[in-house]
Amino acid sequence: MEREIAPRMRITMPGAALLAAALAGLAFCMAGIWQLEGARAGVTITQLETGTTPLTVYRRDGAGPSPVVVIAHGFAGSRQLMEAYALTLAHAGYLVVSFDFEGHGRNPTPMSGDVTRIDGTTRKLMAEIGRVTDTALALPGADGRVALLGHSMASDIIVRQAMVDPRIAATVAISMFSEAATASTPRNLLIITGAWETSLRRDALRNLRLADPAAAEGDTVGDPAGSGGRRAVVAPGVEHVSVLYSSTALREARDWLDQVFSRSSSGPVAATGGAIVLLLAGVVVLAWPLANLLPKGDGPPAPIPLRALAIATLVPALVTPVVLRLVETRFLPVLVADYLAVHLFVYGVLSLALLRLQGVRFGRLAWFATLALAAYGIFGLGGALDRYVASFMPIAARVPIIAAIAVGAVPCMLADSIANQGGRAALWRTLWIRTAFLASLGGAVALDFKRLFFLLIIIPVIVLFFIVFGLIGGCVGRRTGSPTATGVGLGLILAWSLGVSFPMFLPG
Structure with missing residues (x-):
């Protein structure tokens, strides 16, 4: 009897685990979508344009004339990233207009000007907010009053714009960094900072104490409903x-805007972060049972000897930033993405060459698995990101940028996947491989901080890519036994992710 039961358990247990993963993944996705779509219930969402700037208008069904809130995203962001604020304020009865800055999201006009000068890029973005404000105040249902809300990069833009535009009654600056504020301007300024943003918290307190040197976090100085606060x-x-x-x-x-505009709002607070995590987790969990529908490949590739792994990761990590310090890499109309594309290419080619010289076999390329992985990452997970998190579907102007980055991203992720055996390597090996690459980017920034400063902002995007898309790629690699399929697929996804994230930019 025992001899009969054991084989049967070996056959059924994996199937049961796959079924459980599929059901769990579907449940996570459905629960996340239900919450995210529920947050939109009762709000009419309309897509508009002013010039080349795309707008999204949020208005509670049945709302009467109300103040307008113009919402601006941060660097490398888009309208979707600010939707929790847009929905919360729309449910409170405000007419909310969010938009994509020049060079961001689906705005086809590149950023321009000198990013290091106030009278350069900053003035151009201020002018864009002015145009959006004009359009917002002309919408049906706008009662003539307006406030600005912005995050990170946009916090400085909205503070400066509120100081020169007398129509702005209130400013909400999230994760604010700006040296423009004075003791009394902009009028009715609320600064919101995350508890873990240590330096920005200090700067927020400094700005508060311009108005009252004795003020502390959480204090309100002045009267937002009267002379200003x-x-x-x-x-x-x-x-x-x-x-x-x-x-x-x-x-x-x-609540701050309610005080300024003498309103008493009700409605839900659209804290959608948990629902987004639930949805994305569901998409990642589903990758395992879906990967098992792919043709099963050969057994796992042999582990790479430690010496070979060390050479193939540490040498590119040291050599790439040093060599590229001497190379002109400005050839794409995007901030530092051209450098990153070249860095990925040099790092990847060096690593592949060193692996091959040490006798590491790359194995066959399973094209169907490659395309399946790329499609699932770009249109499955990417589709969820585009609707609920940040712009992920490119406009036509970004397609050549994605293609150029792919020339570097594919060999880099191919080397990564071969080194970690298509997701079968021990966790410490995977961490070693990816930490070496991130260290090489850090070294590049250290060698040319002024030129490559914006890479620091993109590094968290790459870390998130390794965590989320890396898990999906590992499912495909373990099923197919083809590190090359995983590497090429992840390279295409990485190129797409970076190509839609970097702001388009033309100097002048």
Whole structure:
């Protein structure tokens, strides 16, 4: 009897685990979508344009004339990233208009000017907010009053714009860094900072104390309903990105605007961060049972000897930033993406060459698995990101950028996948491989900080890519036994992710 049961268990247990993963993944996805779509219930969402700037208008069904709130995203962001604030304020009865800055999201006009000068790029982005404000105030249902809300890069833009545009009654600056504010301007300034944003918290307190040297975090200085006020608050347990989904931050923004406009709002706070995590987790979990529908490949490739792994990772990590310090890499109309494309290419080719010289076999390329992985990452997970998190579907102007980055991203991720055996390597090996690559980017920034500063902002995107898309790629690699399929597929996804994230930019 025991001899009969054991083989049967070996056959059925994997199937049961796959079924459980499929059901769990579907449940996570459905629960996340249900919550995210529920947050939109009762709000009419309309897509418009002013010039080349794409707008999204949020208005509660049945709302009467109300103040307008113009919402601006941060560097490398888009309208979708600010939707929790847009929905919270729309449910509170405000007419909300969010938009994609020049060079970001689906805005086809590149950023321009000198990013290091106030009278350069900053002035151009201020002018864009002015045009959006004009359009927003002309919408049906706008009562003539307007406020600005912005995150990170946009915090400086909206502070400066509010100081020169007398129509702006209130400013909500999230993760603010700006040296423009004075003791009395901009009028009715609320500064929201995440508890883990240590330096920005200090700067927020400094700006608060311009109005009252004795003020502390959480204090309100002045009278926002009267002559004008200022407040600095901290959202607990969040950092630079998760502050966009903090219920505390969302509630503070709504309550501040209510005080300024003498309103008493009701409605839900759209803290959608948990639902987004649930949806993305569901898409990742589903990757395992779906990968098992692919043709099963050969057994796992042999582990790479430690000496070979060390040479293939450490040498490119040291050599690439040093060599590229001497190379002109400005050839794409995007900020530092051209450098990153070349860095990926040199790093990847060096690593592949060193692996091959040490006798590591690359194996066959399973084209169907490659295309399946790329399609699932770009259109499956990417589709969810585009609707609920940030712009992921490119406009036509970004397609050549994605193609150029792919020339570097594919060999780099191919080397990564071969080194970690298509997702079968021990965790410490995978961490070693990817830490070496990130260290090479850090070294590049250290060698040319002024030129490559914006790479520091993109590094968290790459870390997130390794975590989320790396898990999906590992499922495909373990099923097919083809590190090359995983590497090429992940390279295409990485090129797409970077190509839609980097701001388009033309100097002058």
